Amino acid sequence: MNNSSVLIRPESLRQFSTQVFEFFGVPAEDAVLAADVLAYSDEHGIDSHGIARLKTYFDLLRSKRINPVPRISIVREKGSVATIDGDNGLGLVVGPKCMLTAMERAKVFGSGWVSVCNTNHYGAAGYYPVMALQQNLIGLSMTNTTAGVAPFNGSEKMLGTNPVAIAFPGFREPPVIIDLASSAVSYGKVEIAQRKGEAMPDGWCIDREGHPTNDPTEMIEGGALLPLGSIAEGSGHKGYCLAVMVDILSAVLSGANWGPYAIPFAIHVAPSSKLVGKGIGHFFGALDIEGFRDPVEFKKEVDEWVATMRRTKAQPGKPPVLIPGDPEREAYRLRMEEGIPVDRSVFASLQSIAAYIGIELPVS
Amino acid sequence: MNNSSVLIRPESLRQFSTQVFEFFGVPAEDAVLAADVLAYSDEHGIDSHGIARLKTYFDLLRSKRINPVPRISIVREKGSVATIDGDNGLGLVVGPKCMLTAMERAKVFGSGWVSVCNTNHYGAAGYYPVMALQQNLIGLSMTNTTAGVAPFNGSEKMLGTNPVAIAFPGFREPPVIIDLASSAVSYGKVEIAQRKGEAMPDGWCIDREGHPTNDPTEMIEGGALLPLGSIAEGSGHKGYCLAVMVDILSAVLSGANWGPYAIPFAIHVAPSSKLVGKGIGHFFGALDIEGFRDPVEFKKEVDEWVATMRRTKAQPGKPPVLIPGDPEREAYRLRMEEGIPVDRSVFASLQSIAAYIGIELPVS
Numbered sequence: 001m002n003n004s005s006v007l008i009r010p011e012s013l014r015q016f017s018t019q020v021f022e023f024f025g026v027p028a029e030d031a032v033l034a035a036d037v038l039a040y041s042d043e044h045g046i047d048s049h050g051i052a053r054l055k056t057y058f059d060l061l062r063s064k065r066i067n068p069v070p071r072i073s074i075v076r077e078k079g080s081v082a083t084i085d086g087d088n089g090l091g092l093v094v095g096p097k098c099m100l101t102a103m104e105r106a107k108v109f110g111s112g113w114v115s116v117c118n119t120n121h122y123g124a125a126g127y128y129p130v131m132a133l134q135q136n137l138i139g140l141s142m143t144n145t146t147a148g149v150a151p152f153n154g155s156e157k158m159l160g161t162n163p164v165a166i167a168f169p170g171f172r173e174p175p176v177i178i179d180l181a182s183s184a185v186s187y188g189k190v191e192i193a194q195r196k197g198e199a200m201p202d203g204w205c206i207d208r209e210g211h212p213t214n215d216p217t218e219m220i221e222g223g224a225l226l227p228l229g230s231i232a233e234g235s236g237h238k239g240y241c242l243a244v245m246v247d248i249l250s251a252v253l254s255g256a257n258w259g260p261y262a263i264p265f266a267i268h269v270a271p272s273s274k275l276v277g278k279g280i281g282h283f284f285g286a287l288d289i290e291g292f293r294d295p296v297e298f299k300k301e302v303d304e305w306v307a308t309m310r311r312t313k314a315q316p317g318k319p320p321v322l323i324p325g326d327p328e329r330e331a332y333r334l335r336m337e338e339g340i341p342v343d344r345s346v347f348a349s350l351q352s353i354a355a356y357i358g359i360e361l362p363v364s
Numbered sequence: 365m366n367n368s369s370v371l372i373r374p375e376s377l378r379q380f381s382t383q384v385f386e387f388f389g390v391p392a393e394d395a396v397l398a399a400d401v402l403a404y405s406d407e408h409g410i411d412s413h414g415i416a417r418l419k420t421y422f423d424l425l426r427s428k429r430i431n432p433v434p435r436i437s438i439v440r441e442k443g444s445v446a447t448i449d450g451d452n453g454l455g456l457v458v459g460p461k462c463m464l465t466a467m468e469r470a471k472v473f474g475s476g477w478v479s480v481c482n483t484n485h486y487g488a489a490g491y492y493p494v495m496a497l498q499q500n501l502i503g504l505s506m507t508n509t510t511a512g513v514a515p516f517n518g519s520e521k522m523l524g525t526n527p528v529a530i531a532f533p534g535f536r537e538p539p540v541i542i543d544l545a546s547s548a549v550s551y552g553k554v555e556i557a558q559r560k561g562e563a564m565p566d567g568w569c570i571d572r573e574g575h576p577t578n579d580p581t582e583m584i585e586g587g588a589l590l591p592l593g594s595i596a597e598g599s600g601h602k603g604y605c606l607a608v609m610v611d612i613l614s615a616v617l618s619g620a621n622w623g624p625y626a627i628p629f630a631i632h633v634a635p636s637s638k639l640v641g642k643g644i645g646h647f648f649g650a651l652d653i654e655g656f657r658d659p660v661e662f663k664k665e666v667d668e669w670v671a672t673m674r675r676t677k678a679q680p681g682k683p684p685v686l687i688p689g690d691p692e693r694e695a696y697r698l699r700m701e702e703g704i705p706v707d708r709s710v711f712a713s714l715q716s717i718a719a720y721i722g723i724e725l726p727v728s
Contacts, residue, residue: 079443083655
């Protein structure tokens, strides 16, 4: 514990989240699942997507903007692919169930792909591909999110931070786990700069008129994030293209709200007055390694790939070359031992939830 | 025609390429196909991947490093997925044939995915997804390439510029066509800066010791390109992650040479003394829209998506927001009317090819 955070045992946080979901009528099994998705972020150092978001799920459940008992249904399908309607359930419940559908189809057809509409914020994108690894599958997930990013050369928020995540199993080495937002940075980093009163690096944001800005407040008050690559010289059109890919696969293909119409994940932001579909959208995929190559051979080759990349000479004064997933594994090792550092403002939000529901606050 | 380039009719370039491939024993139908892939680049303004590369294909065919009559075969499969061995054929022939396999499987199983080993440089990644559009399929392609890019924080070339391409059909609007290399910029841009004697922007390259450099010669003589995002502040780890995804799906999954072992697409660069697989690797995919949503409904929604993005207010002093594929469409319109501007040094390479083979040089 230090001045800015409170250390809490991982198990206590899980129990607390589960109780909160159950309070609103989420079935016990679904509540445990939703808590597991949140815990994945907290336990792996992805502080923006774990318990810090519980207050927003709480707000949306309390105001009945999320359905605690969704009837998730397949609306269209063909062999390895399907569209699923999440019935406005928690993305934390709809997401894992749809990923399982993709995995089941991969076991039958060699691959499985599910586009999902009528769903909500699903936590960290990286949770889903990891589900696939134990079954010799390569897993993939994407989601569109509340518009916060300007298209390349644009001055308005038209797309979300739309992440892509994919994971590959190793044999003795840990898996390669990729999880990247298609924006230059996350909104969370802008908030941190504002809290610290610091200027932001070039290339992160524009202000409400579309001018580059280093002032986090200017972005927060009507500006926008820039896509990965930021500007013409950095190939900002490429980050824009990635966000487009995610938006169309997740939302246009499934019949969800796309682009600027994506339902905001926030209680104080009204949804757009125009809707073009149902909820937000996710896209899940699984590839059966068995259909391409002997899985043991593949995993041993991933091991060699990992070992080779690790041997790369680092740039002078820079940390060593990491394998995607390494930072999260290091955080996991530390946090499962020492506890999860919960920001004081997040802790205060948990206090308000505990008081409302009448349950114990999680403490170490 | 101006001082630096020669204008040539698109049809003349196609015929010339076809003749060159046929000269080395490539069957007539395959030669036309390979020429079509090159022509796609020239006709759409992707100058780095069209006729400018013919000399390298020529060199590799002449030195028997590429097999003109490959027996392309499925080595493993399961429903919607397969691994194909390209028998060291031209990527320009192996690529389209493997993309067709992915498309055929998508029509049966809802999606089709093909990982390819023992192949060579396949031209512009964007050619392949476009093949899928007429059949109500979403198309996707990736390939690993000669190592030229440093992993995030690394100082050595360990990965290729590994592109990702995906395309979505519109109804009345043109398709959304995404084709992006996972590096900050292409090697071609570094060469152009060197030719012009210009300094490069920050974030493109490092020198042989791993220090940032703005001098194109320092990159060319033993340095490396940086991944999309470039540095820590720009999220350079994300471009690295994209390159990793492409490398594993294209090369590790298929049994091709991955990472630093990818076979160089150049006559004067010896392949690595260590091989970890066969040739380089591609990855192709197709999703049947029919399996997710009524295709006409989907395409009309893509139209609305396109119209919405086009209405985005531009940043002050910046060009309007474009749809992925717009720049290539504009180039196509101009070039099919005025001809293809062929760089004088490229034209000289065509002269040498024509002299060797004893055929007519293409002229307007």
